[in-house]
Amino acid sequence: MTNTTKSSGxxxxxxxxxxxxxxRTSHIIFVMRELTSLGVAYFAIILLLLIGAISQGExxxxxxxxxxxxxxxxWLSIISLLGLIFHSVTWFNLAPKAMVVxxxxxxxxxxxxxxxxxxxxxxxxxxxGRFLLY
Amino acid sequence: xxxxxxESDVLIIGxxxxxxxxxxxxxxxxxxxxxxxxxxxxxxxxxxxxxxGGAAAVIKDNDSLDDHAxxxxxxxDWMTDQDAVEIFVREAPKEMIRLEHWGxxxxxxxDGKVAVRPFGGMKKKRTWFAADKTGFHMLHTLFQTSLKYxxxxxxxxxxxxxxxxxxxxxxxxxxxxxxxGQIAAIKAKSVIICSGGAGKVFPFTTNxxxxxxxxxxxxxxxxxxxxxxxxxQYHPTxxxxxxxxxxxxxxxxxxxxxxxNGYRYLQDYDLxxxxxxxxxxxxxxxxxxxxxxxxxxxxxxxxxxEGPYGDYVHLDLRHLGKKIINEKLPFVRELCLKYENIDPIxxxxxxxxVVHYMMGxxxxxxxxxxxxxxxxxxxxxxxVSINGxxxxxxxxxxxxxxxxxxxxxxxxxxxxxxxxSSKGLDFLYKNELKRLNKQxxxxxxxxxxxxxxxxxxxxxxxxxxGIYRTEVAxxxxxxxxxxxxxxxxxxxxxxxxxxxxxxxxxxxxxxCLLDIAESVIQSALFRKExxxxxxxxxxxxxxxxxxxSHSLAYRNKNGAPEIKxxxxxxxxxxxxxxxxxx
Amino acid sequence: xxxxxxxxVFRYRPDDNSEPSFQKYMIPLQRDxxxxxxLNYIKDHIDGTLSYRWSCRMGICxxxxxxxxxxxxxxxxxxxxxxxxxxxxxEPLENFPVVRDLVxxxxxxxxxxxxxxxxxxxxxEDPAIEEYKQTPDQLADFKQYSMCxxxxxxxxxxxxxxxxxEFTGPAVIALAQRYNMDNRDHGNSARMDALSDESGMWxxxxxxDCSKVCPKKVDPAGAIQRYKVHGANTWWKNLLLPWAxxx
Numbered sequence: 001m002t003n004t005t006k007s008s009g010x011x012x013x014x015x016x017x018x019x020x021x022x023x024r025t026s027h028i029i030f031v032m033r034e035l036t037s038l039g040v041a042y043f044a045i046i047l048l049l050l051i052g053a054i055s056q057g058e059x060x061x062x063x064x065x066x067x068x069x070x071x072x073x074x075w076l077s078i079i080s081l082l083g084l085i086f087h088s089v090t091w092f093n094l095a096p097k098a099m100v101v102x103x104x105x106x107x108x109x110x111x112x113x114x115x116x117x118x119x120x121x122x123x124x125x126x127x128x129g130r131f132l133l134y
Numbered sequence: 135x136x137x138x139x140x141e142s143d144v145l146i147i148g149x150x151x152x153x154x155x156x157x158x159x160x161x162x163x164x165x166x167x168x169x170x171x172x173x174x175x176x177x178x179x180x181x182x183x184x185x186x187g188g189a190a191a192v193i194k195d196n197d198s199l200d201d202h203a204x205x206x207x208x209x210x211d212w213m214t215d216q217d218a219v220e221i222f223v224r225e226a227p228k229e230m231i232r233l234e235h236w237g238x239x240x241x242x243x244x245d246g247k248v249a250v251r252p253f254g255g256m257k258k259k260r261t262w263f264a265a266d267k268t269g270f271h272m273l274h275t276l277f278q279t280s281l282k283y284x285x286x287x288x289x290x291x292x293x294x295x296x297x298x299x300x301x302x303x304x305x306x307x308x309x310x311x312x313x314x315g316q317i318a319a320i321k322a323k324s325v326i327i328c329s330g331g332a333g334k335v336f337p338f339t340t341n342x343x344x345x346x347x348x349x350x351x352x353x354x355x356x357x358x359x360x361x362x363x364x365x366x367q368y369h370p371t372x373x374x375x376x377x378x379x380x381x382x383x384x385x386x387x388x389x390x391x392x393x394x395n396g397y398r399y400l401q402d403y404d405l406x407x408x409x410x411x412x413x414x415x416x417x418x419x420x421x422x423x424x425x426x427x428x429x430x431x432x433x434x435x436x437x438x439x440e441g442p443y444g445d446y447v448h449l450d451l452r453h454l455g456k457k458i459i460n461e462k463l464p465f466v467r468e469l470c471l472k473y474e475n476i477d478p479i480x481x482x483x484x485x486x487x488v489v490h491y492m493m494g495x496x497x498x499x500x501x502x503x504x505x506x507x508x509x510x511x512x513x514x515x516x517x518v519s520i521n522g523x524x525x526x527x528x529x530x531x532x533x534x535x536x537x538x539x540x541x542x543x544x545x546x547x548x549x550x551x552x553x554x555s556s557k558g559l560d561f562l563y564k565n566e567l568k569r570l571n572k573q574x575x576x577x578x579x580x581x582x583x584x585x586x587x588x589x590x591x592x593x594x595x596x597x598x599x600g601i602y603r604t605e606v607a608x609x610x611x612x613x614x615x616x617x618x619x620x621x622x623x624x625x626x627x628x629x630x631x632x633x634x635x636x637x638x639x640x641x642x643x644x645x646c647l648l649d650i651a652e653s654v655i656q657s658a659l660f661r662k663e664x665x666x667x668x669x670x671x672x673x674x675x676x677x678x679x680x681x682x683s684h685s686l687a688y689r690n691k692n693g694a695p696e697i698k699x700x701x702x703x704x705x706x707x708x709x710x711x712x713x714x715x716x
Numbered sequence: 717x718x719x720x721x722x723x724x725v726f727r728y729r730p731d732d733n734s735e736p737s738f739q740k741y742m743i744p745l746q747r748d749x750x751x752x753x754x755l756n757y758i759k760d761h762i763d764g765t766l767s768y769r770w771s772c773r774m775g776i777c778x779x780x781x782x783x784x785x786x787x788x789x790x791x792x793x794x795x796x797x798x799x800x801x802x803x804x805x806x807e808p809l810e811n812f813p814v815v816r817d818l819v820x821x822x823x824x825x826x827x828x829x830x831x832x833x834x835x836x837x838x839x840x841e842d843p844a845i846e847e848y849k850q851t852p853d854q855l856a857d858f859k860q861y862s863m864c865x866x867x868x869x870x871x872x873x874x875x876x877x878x879x880x881x882e883f884t885g886p887a888v889i890a891l892a893q894r895y896n897m898d899n900r901d902h903g904n905s906a907r908m909d910a911l912s913d914e915s916g917m918w919x920x921x922x923x924x925d926c927s928k929v930c931p932k933k934v935d936p937a938g939a940i941q942r943y944k945v946h947g948a949n950t951w952w953k954n955l956l957l958p959w960a961x962x963x
Contacts, residue, residue: 009815010730012728013812013814020878026928027875027923030923094922097922097924097935098944100942178778179777179778181771183776183777183865184776184777229844231845234847235842235847237836237895237901239858241852241855243852246849246851247847248847270776278834281829281830282835342772343773375748376773378773379774468775473774473775473793583764628763628764628765629765629767630731631729631731631732631765633729634767634816636767637759
């Protein structure tokens, strides 16, 4: 319960318009970041379909790969990939806000945390890439 | 019109440092006591928030209670009540430690103990500080701690218009809910006023817009005397246009005051010799009254600078360097950059004396009790008096705690010994409703504008009751205030809305300001001597034979102040000379 | 420099059942005036019925937050000069119910503030003989979060709060963190429930505007993200080491 004694008078509350997020760049970026979740969902579904295809033998695997080479799906994959890169970049840029790492009295500067996130990303990408390509 | 009333045990008017401390004291005294706090603004907006420098309390081994007491008494030019000061310095450390335990982020030494800084008029370093936002941190700590107590009921944004006094004791107040225009009676067994000062009677002031002396005025109207109202403290370093305070801590860290020739002019006014490093009780660390008076004399010699908002001198911090300014005085730099477009690392800050604090206020004893049974007061609106003729910097924040707590305890005890309210309260409430409706809410016509009366009052106070005063100027001022009071009767209120009517609030405040202005002038007129912040050009010396007494302004039947006197309490420090710079 | 500027001020007066509207005021333009000085000029000389809150005029009391050209700012710290040639649009802080004109209803904030127990929690308070020790570094751990002046700009900048008024919101979470990170406090677990329920920190989608508009650099967005990390760690810790106690 509140400790405030106030009788409620009439008041006016402005509704948030549906396109509220178009008014500020930061909000557009935010909504775009949220939309990239569709890309994640897309890749997850593709992955599941791929596993399904592999489990049904070589033929269905090549069938699936062929399907994936259709121009529409290639474009979808490129857009999703760009979306996910965008998501990662915005996320890594924000990482220093969430991570405060201290060595004794010394607080590691934000830029170091951000760059080490990027470094980790690149290293993991190289490892995964090599594993996939060879 | 609806009749609305609320009941509580202890009613506190004002939710700044003193009011919140008092509320916590009542809560601790007996958890069964129901507490109401009325404030015209949300607690965290109270003016305690603006205090910058710090709060004094003896904590270091090289310091002593007697030193703190002596600095306070000599700083107050022997107008302080020494019994009150002794209690004050004794209880100060405990109060400060309690606030520390409640979470106040005091600045620290490397070993984790509280750090202290020097301050004007102090022999030893004893000012606790939270960077340069001490008042802000104290207020928010007190406010957040007060949320712990469910027995504290707040009336945020309610404006008290009158005390309910019946059967010889104070039993609550009538208040206006600003957001709806409702007027309610808030009954209580005891009442504490903690409503702050009245700097807004003057044009140039560090005080916030809300410092309009409302609590002082309602007590005065209820027959309680206002004590020592002639003593108004000027702070020597305010920004010229806005009156924004540039804390004494600037000078404590080593800042210099320079006249137009770049000369540290304070050395010409018995305040010691210039040294490269700050020396306690010397030069820029002299007391506030002497520094403000030196400015006026320097101006008369034509040694000050001229600007669009009047004359000024320079406060020079540049030699302190970026590191000290950023670490110890970050808020000062922020204020200069944001409000004056000046960077104190590179430029000198224009400053002038501005009204800062009312030493006077509602007359109370050492328990916070007033002459009216059931009514208590603490903080700037009260006069115990530990501030005498000139308050020592960094004593006021400590005073909030010490006397806020004492008043809370006394009011709790008083409430515990009372049964119910008397019958006459409802009648008094209805009368007040009628008065408010007639004079303010339903008034029509009227031609005088609030702004014109307010500006005229500022002019009268600046000219008649400023840093230097004379018989002639004060008498003129008194006549002019009378005229303004009769003009006020013909006030025009254009806003008829019941919802958040700030014009209505402004006019209620203005009526309080006029009463306070009148009491300041009258008290100053009758004190024919110079002491501390009260300087009479026609009576240049201190006169202990006739005036070692507190003035008490009573409101007579015609609404005008009548001055009486009451001796100053002296315990072990006989009146001496105030010596600085030696 | 032009010598006049127009202010378009949001007006709402519930008493006359009127719809909100904008009223134009032409005022003299002075170099050292902030928006608040302009409003005071209107109040004193043009229209006494305009209502708004203000007090200290030095950016510390937190009363005078408003939307100026659609951005939440403290009007005592916003120079008119920077808004030339105008017109300057002044509205009450967004995401709050409007009581009248530029005055918002902020009771919701105070209720939420109380829920996170913004005070030092210890088993018992020690007698007031000696201070609790706190080194300058320990002070620095939470100092930033203690600088909040409750001006409500962050709530106004937060679309999550606009869409979901239940959300505890930036300033309250930052203030809870201020106590959580204070070495004198033992109340972390007492605050956990209020902060991690469905209206708590997980509502935050890290847009970050709250930190951008904060006049005191409190960085509530950072406070919330750090608390999320702490919340997640605590969850794992409780799952794997149920016997280990949080402070």
